[in-house]
Amino acid sequence: MLASHRLRNSKGYKKTPTSVGISKKCGYSCKISSIVGECLDIHDLRQPSLKLHQSDRHTPPTASPGGKDSWNGANLATSPRTGAHGVAPQIGVRSRAQFTVNKSPERLPDAQGSSLRRENFEMEHGDVRPPRRRRRSCVIMSIATVLLLIVVVVVLALTLSQKADNLKRTFIARCEKFQGYDCQKIWVAFEQAHVGRDPCNVPMEAYDPLFAEAPFKPACNRMMFWSKTKDVVHDFTENRDCFLTLEDTLLGSVLDGLTWCGKKGSSETFSSGCPGWKDCEKNPVRSFWNGASTAFADVACGDVTAMLNGSITTPFSPTSTFASIEVKRFNSMRVESLNVVLVTRKNAVTNCTNASLRNLQEELDDGIKYNCTEVAESQVLDCSSDPEKPCGACW
Numbered sequence: 001m002l003a004s005h006r007l008r009n010s011k012g013y014k015k016t017p018t019s020v021g022i023s024k025k026c027g028y029s030c031k032i033s034s035i036v037g038e039c040l041d042i043h044d045l046r047q048p049s050l051k052l053h054q055s056d057r058h059t060p061p062t063a064s065p066g067g068k069d070s071w072n073g074a075n076l077a078t079s080p081r082t083g084a085h086g087v088a089p090q091i092g093v094r095s096r097a098q099f100t101v102n103k104s105p106e107r108l109p110d111a112q113g114s115s116l117r118r119e120n121f122e123m124e125h126g127d128v129r130p131p132r133r134r135r136r137s138c139v140i141m142s143i144a145t146v147l148l149l150i151v152v153v154v155v156l157a158l159t160l161s162q163k164a165d166n167l168k169r170t171f172i173a174r175c176e177k178f179q180g181y182d183c184q185k186i187w188v189a190f191e192q193a194h195v196g197r198d199p200c201n202v203p204m205e206a207y208d209p210l211f212a213e214a215p216f217k218p219a220c221n222r223m224m225f226w227s228k229t230k231d232v233v234h235d236f237t238e239n240r241d242c243f244l245t246l247e248d249t250l251l252g253s254v255l256d257g258l259t260w261c262g263k264k265g266s267s268e269t270f271s272s273g274c275p276g277w278k279d280c281e282k283n284p285v286r287s288f289w290n291g292a293s294t295a296f297a298d299v300a301c302g303d304v305t306a307m308l309n310g311s312i313t314t315p316f317s318p319t320s321t322f323a324s325i326e327v328k329r330f331n332s333m334r335v336e337s338l339n340v341v342l343v344t345r346k347n348a349v350t351n352c353t354n355a356s357l358r359n360l361q362e363e364l365d366d367g368i369k370y371n372c373t374e375v376a377e378s379q380v381l382d383c384s385s386d387p388e389k390p391c392g393a394c395w
């Protein structure tokens with residue numbers, strides 16, 4: 001700090017320091033060997049900042065924690081060339097001031113004192129001109145940083161566009177497993193629901209053209225609804241044909257597990273940076289599932305099944321899609337009964353007498369019969385893995 005203070009305040013140091021210049025300043029009255037000390041004694045001690053310097057000049061410079069002096073980055077580490085606290089001259093720094101100092105030690109009479117004076121001098125003069133080498137590495141570092149930034153931006157852009165491409169590829173590939181549909185047309189109907197829109201302002205109705213393109217067909221007595229049992233129910237329906245979930249229909253299947261959204265002013269579909277399920281109510285994913293669940297429940301008919309989770313205290317949660325949308329859409333003109341399969345584990349916390357299930361019964365239209373069966377998860381899994389077993393025997 002002190003050195004930096006001196007550098008800024010001493011008019012002598014602002015000039016390019018040379019042995020000749022300093023000698024002239026001394027009026028040739030000082031010897032080259034005591035150039036630092038005596039020059040200052042004669043000319044500069046009237047300046048308060050340099051009085052400080054004078055009194056301080058026998059004090060070795062203080063190194064910052066990184067081993068660098070804080071004002072010019074000079075290396076203050078012990079140097080074999082300059083002694084215990086010597087300043088190692090920077091390679092490539094060729095100010096004449098340094099030349100003078102480097103040459104002078106043999107001629108300095110007072111070994112310790114002059115060595116310290118020399119340190120101060122070298123510290124203060126060695127780096128007055130910015131070293132060319134440091135400047136060069138600065139330029140190289142800047143170029144490298146800019147290049148790195150460009151690479152990062154390009155990679156990021158490619159990754160994002162690839163992700164969006166992946167979404168379309170997945171959509172089309174899943175869609176093509178269903179025969180008799182124009183998957184490109186369905187993709188376009190899907191896109192129009194969210195592209196160019198605020199991702200928090202996509203209403204359920206935005207998907208009506210999509211639902212019109214691939215409508216949900218009634219599958220009486222085979223329709224399976226679920227809540228908080230996604231894995232076990234799909235494990236079951238993947239292996240057995242006797243039940244059909246929303247994810248087994250074309251639209252449910254193409255979008256299952258995917259995330260998507262648009263952005264205002266953009267014609268793209270994004271698959272990252274989209275709002276989460278609870279971030280805002282009208283996000284494109286939530287609106288799709290709400291719309292699809294409504295449409296799927298609207299066509300429910302005959303005996304309907306719902307697989308609920310017996311390992312949680314509220315298997316019929318009022319905030320679930322099943323409770324808040326589907327059950328409300330079951331119409332007694334079409335639906336004869338709702339059969340709840342309560343999937344339990346060893347230490348089940350819930351059974352068919354659960355309070356939330358009583359709420360479910362009350363929610364149902366009069367005229368829709370209600371049944372509840374507790375079924376061990378292992379029994380459902382056994383049934384999933386044994387296609388020969390008749391579905392009626394599973395619970």
Ligand code: N1C
Nearest residue numbers: 225226227228229230246247277289293320321322323
């Ligand atoms: O809120 P939930 O269950 O009760 O919703 C399940 C219910 C099912 O009967 C489906 O018909 O609602 C329908 N449904 C899906 O088909 C579906 N597929 C994937 C609702 N949500 C669906 N998802 C995702 O599961 C959805 O993105 C959301 O995150 C969960 C909701 O599952 P949940 O709470 O277990």
